[in-house]
Amino acid sequence: MDPVLELRGVSKHYPGFSLADVSFSLPRGYIGGxxxxxxxxxxxxxxxxxxxxxxxxxxVRVCGLDPWRHEVAAKERVGFVHEVPNHYAHLTIDGVAxxxxxxxxxxxxxxxxxxxxxxxxxxxxxxASLSRGMRAKAALALAMAHRAELLVLDEPTAGLDPxxxxxxxxxxxxxxxxxxxxVLLSTHITSxxxxxxxxxxxxxxxxxxxxxxxxxxxxxxxxVKGAPDLLKDERRAWFAGWDAGAHAFTGLTRDxxxxxxxxxxxxxxxxxxxxxxxxxxxxxxx
Amino acid sequence: MLxxxxxxxxxxxxxxxxxxxxxxxxxxxxxxxxxxxxxxxxFAATLMLGLSxxxxxxxxxxxxxxxxxxxxxxxxxRYGSALLGGALTLAIAAIAGVLRGxxxxxxxxxxxRLVSVDVALAWVLLFALIVALYLPCYFRWGHGKGYIIxxxxxxxxxxAGGFIQQAVGRGAxxxxxxxxxxxxxxxxxxxxxxxxxxEAAARLGLPTxxxxxxxxxxxxxxxxxxxxxxxxxxxxx
Numbered sequence: 260m261d262p263v264l265e266l267r268g269v270s271k272h273y274p275g276f277s278l279a280d281v282s283f284s285l286p287r288g289y290i291g292g293x294x295x296x297x298x299x300x301x302x303x304x305x306x307x308x309x310x311x312x313x314x315x316x317x318x319v320r321v322c323g324l325d326p327w328r329h330e331v332a333a334k335e336r337v338g339f340v341h342e343v344p345n346h347y348a349h350l351t352i353d354g355v356a357x358x359x360x361x362x363x364x365x366x367x368x369x370x371x372x373x374x375x376x377x378x379x380x381x382x383x384x385x386x387a388s389l390s391r392g393m394r395a396k397a398a399l400a401l402a403m404a405h406r407a408e409l410l411v412l413d414e415p416t417a418g419l420d421p422x423x424x425x426x427x428x429x430x431x432x433x434x435x436x437x438x439x440x441x442v443l444l445s446t447h448i449t450s451x452x453x454x455x456x457x458x459x460x461x462x463x464x465x466x467x468x469x470x471x472x473x474x475x476x477x478x479x480x481x482x483v484k485g486a487p488d489l490l491k492d493e494r495r496a497w498f499a500g501w502d503a504g505a506h507a508f509t510g511l512t513r514d515x516x517x518x519x520x521x522x523x524x525x526x527x528x529x530x531x532x533x534x535x536x537x538x539x540x541x542x543x544x545x
Numbered sequence: 546m547l548x549x550x551x552x553x554x555x556x557x558x559x560x561x562x563x564x565x566x567x568x569x570x571x572x573x574x575x576x577x578x579x580x581x582x583x584x585x586x587x588f589a590a591t592l593m594l595g596l597s598x599x600x601x602x603x604x605x606x607x608x609x610x611x612x613x614x615x616x617x618x619x620x621x622x623r624y625g626s627a628l629l630g631g632a633l634t635l636a637i638a639a640i641a642g643v644l645r646g647x648x649x650x651x652x653x654x655x656x657x658r659l660v661s662v663d664v665a666l667a668w669v670l671l672f673a674l675i676v677a678l679y680l681p682c683y684f685r686w687g688h689g690k691g692y693i694i695x696x697x698x699x700x701x702x703x704x705a706g707g708f709i710q711q712a713v714g715r716g717a718x719x720x721x722x723x724x725x726x727x728x729x730x731x732x733x734x735x736x737x738x739x740x741x742x743x744e745a746a747a748r749l750g751l752p753t754x755x756x757x758x759x760x761x762x763x764x765x766x767x768x769x770x771x772x773x774x775x776x777x778x779x780x781x782x
Contacts, residue, residue: 334613361548
């Protein structure tokens with residue numbers, strides 16, 4: 260499959276934080292989700308993809324191009340929404356669009372107007388007077404109006420109401436349906452990804468914990484729940500993460516059958532782990 | 546690059562409105578001509594500073610650099626915008642001066658003298674110096690530190706100019722012009738650059754002086770832009 264973005268062995272060091280040996284890719288025509296706790300390195304990855312920062316080591320490719328060395332050609336193919344969508348606050352959204360449109364040969368004005376109507380953004384209001392959600396909607400419309408091959412969305416749904424979030428997810432699914440465009444969605448709201456993402460990359464403390472398809476995650480990661488006294492110290496190593504309460508423990512594992520075999524004939528509940536369960540349990544016991 | 550200059554123009558539009566208002570007030574006689582020279586120069590510099598401050602205030606670095614632009618283009622476009630702002634300021638200053646001169650019927654006196662070509666050349670050279678000193682600092686050190694270092698560099702330039710003027714014993718223009726040459730010095734602003742350019746125009750002729758001043762300004766700006774682009778090339782956002 261033709262990757263629209265690819266990171267191979269990428270490292271980036273900052274004082275107090277390092278992104279180490281990050282490798283993952285996203286094939287063209289799919290939606291990828293980037294998840295991880297605060298400070299895990301998601302925004303650094305987004306910045307690497309946009310050529311906003313330079314990797315200390317490794318290879319970053321966007322549509323086959325190194326975004327640091329070929330910054331214009333790479334960014335022409337990318338639409339970006341930052342987690343805090345900042346624009347010149349004294350301009351109207353149409354004013355900002357008037358600026359942005361000049362940079363993209365593929366700018367589609369009718370598409371922009373359709374999106375603004377659909378997203379119900381007041382086009383003649385100044386950016387300063389818009390709510391955070393409205394700014395996010397406007398930023399999304401601006402990013403989607405130039406037929407980008409790759410949309411990179413950094414926490415785009417934060418601040419959006421649930422109704423619009425659903426509509427946006429449908430929009431994103433439609434965006435990639437032609438097979439030419441892809442979306443990378445960095446978010447904390449894992450339920451959004453469970454709805455639309457084809458691939459999930461989980462980052463923790465600057466390292467990739469896993470990067471695979473959503474279906475594989477659903478099929479392999481399981482929660483095992485049982486009485487708290489079953490979770491003895493030596494058994495904790497069986498789990499990728501665990502949480503013990505007064506009445507029950509929850510363990511996260513890729514091999515629920517092995518756990519069941521080793522514990523023997525004791526009452527256990529085994530169920531599929533959600534992305535939120537995975538993030539919570541891995542984060543809790545690290 | 547034109548798209549970036551358009552962005553700066555669009556973003557800096559409120560400044561341009563202030564510019565026009567300021568010169569209407571100026572032409573109405575609010576200030577004396579030599580002061581007006583420096584005020585217009587400071588305003589052109591403020592226009593340039595204002596653009597970078599707006600980027601900082603609105604936190605748009607990531608937004609601008611997520612657009613398909615190279616770091617080099619961002620630098621060169623900012624030079625272009627600064628020069629455009631300077632040209633606009635100078636044009637409006639000249640119009641204000643001419644209007645003021647016509648209104649007061651003072652041909653050959655302070656205001657028309659101020660908008661003569663030799664003084665305008667001095668203005669261009671001074672503005673080029675300001676831009677050439679400030680923008681590399683801004684692109685090297687960013688909004689906060691760059692602003693302070695740039696301002697200090699300009700202040701150092703002014704102080705150095707004063708010392709040089711004292712060292713070479715250059716006083717008023719009229720005193721340094723050889724006998725036989727007539728230099729209409731009425732209403733001239735003080736300073737090394739102004740007196741040197743006006744004197745050069747009187748000695749060498751206007752076309753030669755214009756070629757020297759424009760060549761020197763261009764070379765300064767080119768060198769400065771190259772330095773700024775080099776400093777900015779590895780900037781991360």
